[in-house]
Amino acid sequence: MEVVIVPDAAAGGELIAEAMAGLLRRTPDAVLGVATGSTPLPIYQALTAKVRSGAVDISRARIAQLDEYVGLPADHPESYRSVLRREVLEPLGIAPDAFMGPDGTAEDVPGACAAYERALAEAGGVDLQLLGIGTDGHIGFNEPCSSLASRTRIKTLTEQTRIDNARFFDGDIAQVPHHVITQGIGTILEARHLVLLATGEGKADAVAATVEGPVAAVCPASALQLHPHATVVVDEAAAAKL
Numbered sequence: 728m729e730v731v732i733v734p735d736a737a738a739g740g741e742l743i744a745e746a747m748a749g750l751l752r753r754t755p756d757a758v759l760g761v762a763t764g765s766t767p768l769p770i771y772q773a774l775t776a777k778v779r780s781g782a783v784d785i786s787r788a789r790i791a792q793l794d795e796y797v798g799l800p801a802d803h804p805e806s807y808r809s810v811l812r813r814e815v816l817e818p819l820g821i822a823p824d825a826f827m828g829p830d831g832t833a834e835d836v837p838g839a840c841a842a843y844e845r846a847l848a849e850a851g852g853v854d855l856q857l858l859g860i861g862t863d864g865h866i867g868f869n870e871p872c873s874s875l876a877s878r879t880r881i882k883t884l885t886e887q888t889r890i891d892n893a894r895f896f897d898g899d900i901a902q903v904p905h906h907v908i909t910q911g912i913g914t915i916l917e918a919r920h921l922v923l924l925a926t927g928e929g930k931a932d933a934v935a936a937t938v939e940g941p942v943a944a945v946c947p948a949s950a951l952q953l954h955p956h957a958t959v960v961v962d963e964a965a966a967a968k969l
């Protein structure tokens with residue numbers, strides 16, 4: 728695992744966007760795995776600037792979603808599909824048919840999970856997977872004690888994650904869904920390069936457990952230690968407990 732400490736979130740965003748640009752120059756039809764949450768926004772802003780200036784061509788890339796709420800209509804502004812359309816696909820000019828994600832509205836949720844695993848495999852797997860981290864060490868929506876070998880499946884959110892995410896739902900925890908579909912930890916580990924960005928002091932404990940703790944399901948992000956090509960980018964505040 729490579730750990731890179733940057734001065735602030737903007738520097739982390741620029742560093743990771745440049746890594747994505749480098750990948751796209753080598754592999755124009757790369758599959759980019761994208762994450763939601765506030766943390767990756769500086770990455771998407773920096774990548775958008777590179778695309779708009781002509782520094783990199785993203786027109787042949789494909790985009791893969793990490794996780795999704797179950798039961799929110801697809802056009803709900805906080806479904807991750809909507810969030811990614813707004814924050815990633817539209818700014819980067821990526822066509823809807825270059826996007827793949829799990830169907831959080833499906834009646835047959837296990838079927839939707841299996842279909843998404845098939846779609847990822849048929850796309851040739853994910854070349855670079857962006858990850859944020861929850862305050863409890865979760866990646867995607869793999870909450871603590873998720874199996875390190877897990878595949879895409881339905882999960883129940885912890886109270887802490889619903890509290891953390893209530894800010895996207897007018898601060899009202901009652902509006903935060905209880906269930907989600909997430910790529911499993913085993914699924915995530917199959918991406919060829921994992922890039923986790925963590926910023927702010929609220930992530931310092933989770934970052935320390937990820938980088939210096941034992942590989943343990945109680946901190947799902949610690950599974951990155953098992954990956955041959957994992958990069959953890961942290962700002963000074965998130966690195967404070969390393």
Ligand code: GLP
Pocket residue numbers: 762763764765766767793794858859860861862865866867868888892
């Ligand atoms: C959610 C997402 C994760 C994300 C986490 C942290 O739980 N499912 O993918 O990493 O939030 O979000 P933030 O970056 O806003 O702290």
